[in-house]
Amino acid sequence: MKFYSSDIVEKIREERRKGFTLRQLGEKFNIPNNTISIWVRDIKSHTNSFLVARKREESSRNELKRVGDNFKIDKTTAQILVSILYWCEGSKYPATNNLSFSNSDYYLVKLYIELLRIGFNINERKFRARLQIHTTHNYKKELTFWSKLLKISKKQFERPTVTNPTKNMKRLSYRGTCTIKYYDVKLQLNIMGIYEALGKRVISGGLPER
Template sequence: MKKRYSQEIKRRAEKLKKSGKSYSEIMSLLRVPKSTLSSWLGKKFAHFTKEQQDVHLAKIRKIALAAVQKRIKKRDEEVSRSVGKEVAGYPIKDPGFLKTILGMLYWAEGAKYKGVSGLKIVNTDPDLLRLYITLLRKCYKINEDKFRIRLHLHYYHNKGRARKFWSDVLGIPESRPVAVFVKKRSRSKRFRKNFMGICFVNYCDSSIRREILEINRQLLKKLVRSNVPVV
């Protein structure tokens, strides 16, 4: 026998539909089958009002965004698992392997022009500089007193916080001298704000620089097999 519903249930269904609720949501709230709701609301709500359309579109966009975010998260998790398995097999204790990474990093970011003395690298990315100085310490017997750190800051940076931040990143005691240059505020020139300024890391040892660059030259010859000149 077909179940009978009160007029109050019908009015509630209409009110919910007017508010933008979907059939599925109304079914869940009122425990009324979709076929029954369709017979009550089908003709009356065959066309959305402008307000209902806006509500409906907002819900669809929210659902679509959630689906995209879920898909991106799943993709990123799959990439993370795949790369994690691969990296687990890397010979990270092999000095030659670490020197190769160090060489590529310095080739990309370090000073290579003629006449430069020692190792010089500059960046705003703390993770990149942390990796660089970690590799340098693992690959070579380092004299910590040969490090020279310089910071270029803007007017909005706090000198004390910036010095502590980079000291922690580089593993260099705060008591060590750090040269700090504060750029004067420009009223006309616009610039992109950076997190903790620009950090220059200099290490006074040209022999390490020569070896690193030679590793790059040898790898280029071995892997690319060409006579492309290396600076």
């Protein structure tokens, strides 16, 4: 994957605000239109192609929206969903002896912790959290944001990891990466057991032995 400097991204966003089309921007900067569209998707345009694309996007989003709207989440369902999320993004035993889930998508992190609370009898005092942020972030502001979002006391946040931002493309609306830890190795093994059993049922022929 090719990376582009934040200067290029900002320059293209400025040009988009002036009314340049994706094709014009692509030809001017020699960058694929699909890449540019991701960088400028939050910038409104009155061009016909933009309005048509947005209408098509909204239609696709709503096409099966009812599936999510009508999906009932009970305790068992929450256990399955959170196990799948943990299978994808969590740290596994024996590398860690706690439930450790890390992501920069705050919507996903919020979903994970709420499903965990619905699916299991959680002791809130066992939660710990840690942020990885850039030197350009205001730590107090980000700490307040994540603490309020996840309903975890600020006192349960460990010292953050602070890094210098790279010269590569900046992520829009980046609030840092949050790692949630829940210190209960039995629950960790329970969750691993759920997704392993699910995998064996769904995958034809079962899973190979580890």
